[in-house]
Amino acid sequence: MKHIIFLTILFIVTKGYGQIEKQTTMDTIKTERFKKGWDKLKEIDGEAGEKVIESLKDISPELGTFIIEYAFGDIYIREGLDLKSKEIAVVSALTAMGNAQPQLKVHINGALNTGSTINELKEVILQMSVYSGFPSCINAMNSLKEVLNEREMQGIKDTIGDFSNTLIADRLKTGELELSKLDSTQVEKLKLAYNEFSPELVQFVLEYGYADIFSRDNLDNKYRQIATISALTALGTAESQLKFHINAGFNIGLTETEIKEIMLLMTIYSGFPSAINGMNVLKEVINNRNSDK
Template sequence: MNRFEKSREKFQQLFGDGVSPTHSTDPDLQDILNHFIFGEIFYQGNLDDKIRELITLAVLTTNQTLPQLKAHVSAALNVGLTPVEIKEAVYQCAPYIGFPKTLNAIHEVNEVFKAKNIVLPIESQKNVDEDSRFDKGLAVQVEIFGDVIAKMRENASANQKHMQDYLSAFCFGDFYTRGGLDLKTRELLTLCIISALGGAEGQVKAHVQGNKNVGNDKETLITAITHCLPYMGFPRTLNALACVNEIIPEH
């Protein structure tokens, strides 16, 4: 198949027989979009459509492109993602984009779920309580990043130690320990989220190493960041790829 045939097939798989309103007002732009995203990007690299849609949901949430997010919630269900997986991909954004933007996205997710008669709330994926969230979060943090975490905690000044505690208990304890998505998927989504933010190259580099540590190889990272390209543009994509190449050089 050529990219035009691929794009038609992929678009129908994701969205059914729906047609974007832009087709009637801006057909040239919509054709370029469809042929690039659904005829090329979706076929680059080694990720399946479920992971691709999780990445798309996370990046659209980060960018607050809510109409497109709403469309991709339906697409995510169409490729076989569960309501739990969809919710967890959006929840995973919260430590990096803040709660207001996450809540905006969750509102769109819930609107789709209600229209499809998916009962809310969905089952809880919580695996920590007040007594365990710090210890379990720190354990996940160390699993991802290794000995550097102990050094970060030791080097934190007294008036900023609370930030290290929040990282362990909140970011990793409250979110990374949740069910629904495995550690490799959460860490891959985090890389895409902070890449989409822009201006967070220090954290991008740290999470490239974290992805490597949990078993996501360089080709997986390149594919994931490439998949973000249509949603975040070339500058942030190229910056993220530069971080990948710095941490995992070509042989």
């Protein structure tokens, strides 16, 4: 009888130890992943990001953990797209979505911390007027102003950056030229599609979208396409336009890897469905380009 009791106790203790050992291993893995994410969060967003995580502790510490582990431990540590480009993509997406001002402020901080100048961020926000309208841009510009005031009060001196020196003599011709830089056939396609039904739309797309905005010379064309691709992916309502700008991105030098990273990044900010749709559009564009060769 004593032997039976001893063996039973030994079995329970051994089983319990195995569970503890397994749990300890899981906690170690979690801790390593958490640490990587936390280090990346501090590198990008500094104090602003830490405040967000701290604010979740009393309501949902799990959410804070998932943000650190997935967003920063899984996605941001990937090397296919540099940090400056990632933060430009996020600022443009959050501006376009227009419903996450506190998070936008965190990533404006992050963009400034990872190499964007003040004027580059102004350009990204101005460009979103083409894709998500003026109200979203007004809100984002106010968020930028608030962040800059807060950083100035902390003694942070951000780089102003270049101002646009573009002089436009003929807005329509300038718009046609800028659009043709992205795709030599697109002006004619635009006119063919809408000249009879709404010539005003063609005019305003070319004059405002491409002459007034895209011709401004103080934001690199690479960043302009990253901003547009991420915003259109996040919005999830403009597949044909997303297809065009992915093509345009390839035409001005973006790589397949860089665009894939934009889609993965959007899983954090607009969710997996929009990222899946964006990845499918990217796949279609690549297949079409390969078949045309």
